[in-house]
Amino acid sequence: MQVGDILRKKAARVATVRMNETVAIAAQLMRSGNISALVVKDVVRTEGNTAVGMFTERDVVRAIAEHGAAGANLRVSQLISVQQLVSCSSRDSLEHVRHLMNRHHIRHLPVIDNYSLIGVVSIRDISTAFDEEANAQLAISA
Secondary structure (H helix, E strand, O other): OEHHHHHOOOOOOOOEEEOOOEHHHHHHHHHHHOOOEEEEEEEEOOOEEEEEEEEEHHHHHHHHHHHHHHHHHOEHHHOOOOOOOOOEOOOOEHHHHHHHHHHHOOOEEEEEEOOEEEEEEEHHHHHHHHHHHHHHHHHHHO
16 A cells, blocks of 8 residues: 555645744644644745645644743744655555654654645554555455
């Protein structure tokens, strides 16, 4: 099974936030979408919108824990890692993606094909897919 198989079952809309938005705005976006992570985008003149990181519930908690109420006014760019973005493609196997998540201690991966953001896959998506596959195998052998 591949990442693309999961994306075909999910909503097409990818929730994003710009680097210069506040933690409060990002938290509101997550709450309104009932999601736990946003893809962080940077507007670059030469490349258009570029995915540069992930902003998660953990980042909101860290901002408040370290800065109190003032943490809500921090910019998303102040909290995301500036390291190279960890991502996957729609053609990657679920085993590979699970390995990436475990190795980097992350629960969400942006899916990028041909330099375009096409979705986000979560550890819950991976787990559900493995459970469905196992249940299908059980049904076949029963």
